[in-house]
Amino acid sequence: MKLLLVLLVLSGPVLAQWGGRPRYYRKHHLTGSIGAGLPRGELRPYFGDSFGLNVGYGYRFHPNFQVDVGLDTLFHAARVKDFFESQFGDLRIRDYQFLLPIGGRAILPLASGRLQFHGGGGGAYMRYQERIRQPFGDAYFRLECPVCRSRGGWGYYALAGSSVALDRRQHFRLGVTTKVYRGNTEGDAFGQLPAIRSRDRWLNVFGEFGVSF
Secondary structure (H helix, E strand, O other): HHHHHHHHHHHHHHHHHHHHHOOOOEEEEEEEEEEEEEEEOOOOOOOOOOOOOOOEEEEEEEOOEEEEEEEEEOOOOOOOOOEEOOOEHHHHHEEEEEEEEEEEEEEEEEEEEEEEEEEEEEEEEEEEEEEOOOOOOOOOOOOOOOOOOOOEEEEEEEEEEEEEEOOOOOOOOEEEOOOEEEEEEOOOOOOEEEEOOOEEEEEEEEEEEEEEE
């Protein structure tokens, strides 16, 4: 990942000219993604592979560079299956993992920007949170969960991927992005993970749909 980022930064402008540097480019990019989060390292004995969603925004201030912010949400990787007794009966407690990457990427546009490769990285905040299933959704009010546990911490991420434009004016794109997260979390015991400072690793693979304007 780091080697790919270095190569993109150093060779991007040259290769972009060779591949057909776009005469114009969209500056704002919204993406929605679906995929999977795969725990690695110390998390592997305690967490399992899980379904994930991502939303992201990127501001492309140069044909070869973009700043990013996003949110990866993973569902029930810790396999928590507890219940909370309330006046509305037993409410299911489930676990979620929230990974917030803030950074940037280098972009290699080819074929006048219709095909793009990208690599990048930055800082990341990781939070694991238990939540109860609300008895009435969000329509009326939300019940607090005094027994729900959480833990969090900071780290960093690297990403690599590619995308292709679906239309001539390049408003819509399909692509795939792989992210590697590394960091430390601490706090409550979470699922089978004890209440210790852990070295966390995630490999997230997402297929994405993007809108550019």
